[in-house]
Amino acid sequence: MxxxxxxxxxxxxxxxxxxxxxxxxxxxxxxxxxxxxxxxxxxxxxxxxxxxxxxxxxxxxxxxxxxxxxxxxxxxxxxxxxxxxxxxxxxxxxxxxxxxxxxxxxxxxxxxxxxxxxxxxxxxxxxxxxxxxxxxxxxxxxxxxxxxxxxxxxxxxxxxxxxxxxxxxxxxxxxxxxxxxxxxxxxxxSLVQLKLKSDKLKQINGTKVVGKASLFIDGELIKEDYGDILFTDYGISGPPILQLSREAVIALEGSRRVRLDVSIILNKSEEELLGYLEKRRGWMPEKRLEEFLIGMINKRLIIPVIKELKLDKDKLTKDISVDELRRIAHLLTCWSFDVIGHNGWGQAQxxxxxxxxxxxxxxxxxxxxxxxxxxxxxxxxxxxxxxxxxxxxxxxxxxxxxxxxxxxx
Ligand SMILES: Cc1cc2nc3c(=O)[nH]c(=O)nc-3n(C[C@H](O)[C@H](O)[C@H](O)COP(=O)(O)OP(=O)(O)OC[C@H]3O[C@@H](n4cnc5c(N)ncnc54)[C@H](O)[C@@H]3O)c2cc1C
The missing domain is CATH 3.50.50.60 (FAD/NAD(P)-binding domain)
Structure with missing residues (x-):
């Protein structure tokens, strides 16, 4: 039988x-x-x-x-x-x-x-x-x-x-x-999009960058991933984010502090970028800050980045101090966001x-x-x-x- x-x-x-x-x-x-x-x-x-x-x-x-x-x-x-x-x-x-x-x-x-x-x-x-x-x-x-x-x-x-x-x-x-x-x-x-706390989300919604995302739990670096990252009206998505989401969600469930540092400039450290920005300042001293960043980062991110740094978008490049250039380099290679949630079972893979x-x-x-x-x-x-x-x-x-x-x- x-x-x-x-x-x-x-x-x-x-x-x-x-x-x-x-x-x-x-x-x-x-x-x-x-x-x-x-x-x-x-x-x-x-x-x-x-x-x-x-x-x-x-x-x-x-x-x-x-x-x-x-x-x-x-x-x-x-x-x-x-x-x-x-x-x-x-x-x-x-x-x-x-x-x-x-x-x-x-x-x-x-x-x-x-x-x-x-x-x-x-x-x-x-x-x-x-x-x-x-x-x-x-x-x-x-x-x-x-x-x-x-x-x-x-x-x-x-x-x-x-x-x-x-x-x-x-x-x-x-x-x-x-x-x-x-x-x-x-x-x-797991394999789910993450919700971020930021007052810039509306402005950057729909912007895609090729970059790096680093996950920190209670201040400790846990994991990094690279690739296409998409900012959305609720937070952030894309393959690198899904890959980091397992640890992020488990930490959120345990009421731990979860942070994402996003580099929107691929393959450049803060120091390398600072050096490059200084050179760039010499090439285009009469440009306004808003124009200075065109061609380096996604255009839709320029104003939100300047606002986040509380800088003047009309400031002439030649008047930007090294300290201000350093702050720009830091934000572009390490834009920090608090992770406050995820998109739940309906979106998880x-x-x-x-x-x-x-x-x-x-x-x-x-x-x-x-x-x-x-x-x-x-x-x-x-x-x-x-x-x-x-x-x-x-x-x-x-x-x-x-x-x-x-x-x-
Ligand atoms: C949008 C999306 C995209 C994905 N893409 C990929 C991908 O490209 N590559 C990859 O590797 N993985 C992917 N995954 C994950 C992958 O699909 C799942 O891990 C896989 O299908 C799990 O297979 P499973 O047989 O365990 O469960 P399922 O495929 O979920 O099947 C379980 C079945 O059991 C049935 N069932 C449940 N309870 C009962 C019950 N009490 N009585 C009778 N029937 C019941 C359900 O109706 C269902 O049909 C994706 C997942 C999602 C949601």
């Missing part, structure tokens, strides 16, 4: 687990509370699906147990993901920072091939099917919100975290895991925290507390940087869970 496996959640990790288990000959049913599977997948990578990265070193993954993540990645890592998808038709294409997308640059291609393969393998997909409770009594009993009950030999929980709740992952997997004896680290939004991995075996994704119960995806206390790492984790954990849950009894 075939093993009956129920997978709760038809997202990235659930679909991967279903395919692998069905290939091993198991009878697989996916229960998905949305009216279709893979809703979030379609939104990934701005609709292009950055499904892994050339560089999948452990440093790009976070969680309370790095050894757990390392073990899992050693079983089904980047090459396995690329190979798995290539055999389903997804040709890989690399972009900046090693990000790997389907050559079609369409997230829908990734979902299509997963759906075609699970259909081909006879995976039963039940949509509009929300699981409210799971109990273990010999077999697993799965209770649906509709009142219906199902039974299974093995269950894979792949309900996602809390990021983008409209996609279905609204955190309801945590109470289910807890009711089965598992503990979870409180979930916090992933979840920091989740089901504690110390109670799960990384070689099988099986619970050490409940035999026959498996976990996959963002529900676990594992998250990644921006760059394909969260999907890599979904594929890795989904593969391992699907493969081990379908091993013969």
């Amino acid at each position: 075939k093993n009956k496996i129920i997978i709760v959640g038809g997202g990235a990790s659930g679909l991967m687990a279903a395919i692998v288990a069905a290939r091993n000959g198991a009878e697989v049913t996916i229960l998905e509370k949305n009216d279709r599977v893979g809703k979030k997948l379609l939104a990934t990578g701005n609709g292009r699906c950055n499904y892994t990265n050339e560089d999948v070193r452990l440093v790009h993954f976070h969680g309370s147990d790095k050894a757990f993540i390392e073990k899992a990645l050693s079983i089904f890592g980047r090459d396995s993901v690329i190979d798995f998808f290539e055999h389903l038709g997804i040709a890989p294409a690399s972009e900046d920072n090693g990000k790997i997308y389907p050559l079609s640059f369409q997230a829908s291609s990734v979902l299509d091939v997963l759906r075609y393969e699970s259909d081909r393998l006879g995976v039963e997909v039940r949509v509009n099917c929300s699981v409210s409770k799971i109990a273990r009594d010999g077999k697993f009993k799965i209770y649906l919100k509709s009142g219906e009950n199902l039974t299974a030999d093995r269950v894979i929980l792949a309900t996602g975290g809390m990021a983008m709740p409209v996609s279905g992952s609204d955190g309801n997997g945590y109470p289910i895991a807890k009711s089965l004896g598992h503990k979870a680290i409180p979930a916090t939004p 992933t979840t920091a925290g989740g089901v504690l991995t110390k109670d799960i075996d990384p070689a099988t994704m099986e619970s050490k507390l409940v035999k026959g119960l498996y976990f996959a995806g963002e529900l676990l206390d594992v998250d990644g940087d921006c760059g394909g790492y969260n999907l890599q984790w979904a594929w890795t954990s989904g593969y391992i869970a699907g493969n081990s849950a379908s091993v013969k009894f």
Whole structure:
């Protein structure tokens, strides 16, 4: 008789687990509370699906147990993901920072091939099917919100975290895991935009710079990142900000002081910039300060910068003192903002925290507390940087869970 496996959640990790288990000959049913599977997948990578990265070193993954993540990645890592998808038709294409997308640059291609393969393998997909409770009594009993009950030999929980709740992952997997004896680290939004305290936001809203952002917590430098930074009416966004947001959000939740220093001049130290400004002053002594900065920084930032420094925009360059030049150099390389919040679950791309991995075996994704119960995806206390790492984790954990849950009894 075939093993009956129920997978709760038809997202990235659930679909991967279903395919692998069905290939091993198991009878697989996916229960998905949305009216279709893979809703979030379609939104990934701005609709292009950055499904892994050339560089999948452990440093790009976070969680309370790095050894757990390392073990899992050693079983089904980047090459396995690329190979798995290539055999389903997804040709890989690399972009900046090693990000790997389907050559079609369409997230829908990734979902299509997963759906075609699970259909081909006879995976039963039940949509509009929300699981409210799971109990273990010999077999697993799965209770649906509709009142219906199902039974299974093995269950894979792949309900996602809390990021983008409209996609279905609204955190309801945590109470289910807890009711089965598992503990979870409180979930916090990650890869999310940050809110800043500044009276200049209205003026600089929509301005993009290529620069560096440095995160300070209680005055201590924690992390820096470079790239496209966007000022908005609420604060700040862009890839470097998302990369710093995990630590920033956790610190904010702990009521710690969070500061961002933004350099809007890339690759120049304050000293180098001061030297350059002094030379520049000699080249254009009759220009007003407002004109002097044109060509060096984004034009929309000139007046806000001058206002922030409380300088006179009409002052002639030749009359600007070295001390004033130093203050300009300092602000352009280190514009300090207090971080006062973040954009919340609706805008976050992933979840920091989740089901504690110390109670799960990384070689099988099986619970050490409940035999026959498996976990996959963002529900676990594992998250990644921006760059394909969260999907890599979904594929890795989904593969391992699907493969081990379908091993013969
Ligand atoms: C806007 C956005 C862009 C992103 N872009 C990228 C990217 O380019 N690269 C990358 O690596 N990562 C990206 N991510 C993160 C990545 O999409 C997720 O980490 C990944 O999808 C997690 O997979 P999962 O299977 O754990 O959960 P999900 O994909 O969230 O799937 C969980 C599924 O479970 C269902 N479910 C939940 N509870 C129940 C229940 N009780 N009963 C039945 N079904 C249930 C949900 O409806 C959902 O379909 C992005 C995230 C967002 C929000």
